[in-house]
Amino acid sequence: MEMILFILLYSFIAIVVIQFIYYIGIFGRFTFAKNQTITPKKVPVSVIVCAKNEAENVKKFFPLLANQNYSDYEIVLIDDASSDETLDIFEEYEKQYSNVKLVKVENNEAFWANKKFALTLGIKASSKDYLVFTDADCYPNSKDWLQQITAQFTMKKTIVLGYGAYDKIKNSFLNKIIRFETLLTAVQYFSWAKIGKPYMGVGRNLAYKKSVFFDNRGFMDHMRVRSGDDDLFVNQASNKGNTTVIYTPESFTYSTPRTTYKDWFNQKRRHVTTAKLYKPFDKFQLGLYFLTQFLFFVLAIILLAFQFQWMIVTGIILFRYLFTWISLGYGAGKLKEKDVMYWYPIIELVLIFTHINIFFTNIFSKPVHWK
Incomplete structure (x- = not known):
């Protein structure tokens, strides 16, 4: 013994x-790296937002996207066959803002309820060379969000990984669990990217050059996998030379976290299913x-x-x-x-x-x- x-x-x-x-x-x-310093650049950007039944979130968060301190950007709003008022709201924004482009997605039998199909249509409709992604239930932490992200692009660095945080909810232990898990995940993918072995990013705050998308055949290699429009694509397309990170507070996005353990548990189940498709x-x-x-x-x-x-x-x-x-x-x-x-x-x-x-x-x- x-x-x-x-x-x-x-x-x-x-x-x-x-x-x-x-x-x-x-x-x-x-974790021990120095704080980042930003040198703004003038990079033409398309902000891609895909929404399905997100009318209330769109009303709250779109103005924060529309009022970015950035000169050359468009907002591509993708309505993925919503059954609520999302499409109506998007159509009003398209009329109101000259830099808004609307993409209407109808249910397709071959790609039923597949976010990757909707995103692909939005990316093809975009007119700028660089793409910045966030979700319809997210909002940027500052008016300089786009400025902070695009500052990381260079001739070689064509994928930028950002931090997608969650709002704090007072007196909620579940909220602390969710935010700690998000923190730990970010520490991992930021660290491996700095080492030169990037393996994932989050769609709440992600950017890459449009040519990267087409050079890697978009989502075709994992189109049938319902999740993974962010982490699977980054796992496939990123490498030591083309990926960088941004972690200034002004570059964060925030979204409302789940408020019940069951909902959060089911969300994590979806995320875990993609990890088995990562590189060995x-x-x-x-x-x-x-x-x-x-x-x-x-x-x-x-x-x-x-x-x-x-x-x-x-x-x-x-x-x-x-x-x-x-x-x-x-x-x-x-x-x-x-x-x-x-x-x-x-x-x-x-x-x-x-x-x-x-x-x-x-x-x-x-x-x-x-x-």
Whole structure:
């Protein structure tokens, strides 16, 4: 028995070493990076917004898109066969604003309820060389949103990954869970992009040159996969040379998060289904990260339950929380999410059990997508 416990202890140490590499060596590339400085550029931009039954959100958020401090941009509004007043509102905006272009999408039997089909039509209808994407339920954090994003484009950097945050809801622990998970995801994809291994982006705040879309055959390689218009495309099209990040506060977008655990759980189920289609290395590093998260707690509990070398185990646990808290804390500071770090240990446990639940739930049933 003692031999088994020694093996578990050495495994525990190895897992913490791997996590140290992740949090300090990899995530630190973003979390410890200097704040960005922006040099504005004049880049012609098409802002792409796809909406399906988003009348109330469109009324609230469109004025923030229409009043950007930017000279050369158009707004392509895509109505994906909405059954509410979305199309009527879009038609009014098209009449009111000279830089608004409306794309009406009718239900197509071959691409029924497929957001990628609607986005493709919008991209083809756009007239500018650079595309900036956000969702109909999102709003930019400032009037300089477009200015901040386009400043990152160069001759080589043709994909820009931004941060899509969620609004804070007072006295809501679920809100803290959602924002922490969003923070952790951003720290991961920003860090890997800085290393030169970009693997995903979020459609709430994403930009790329139109030629990148057509050079990669758009969404054709994964058109039948209902989700992934953002992360699967970035996973396919991005590389060390063409991808960069923007994380100034003025470049953030915000949206209203889910308010029930069930709705958020179903949202995460949809997101997880695309990860299995990532490149092999990306699936490996994400899988290894989650495995070490899970095994850290399992082995810590076993070793402490047997009180085996408990002083060493306790010291390792404290060291692990020290470096993870420091790394994520710096990242939270950059992304204006510091308040969630007070709940970090509890939220981390909730997320681990949630991901395990999602894994088994998706085995037995398929999540519902864009409809």
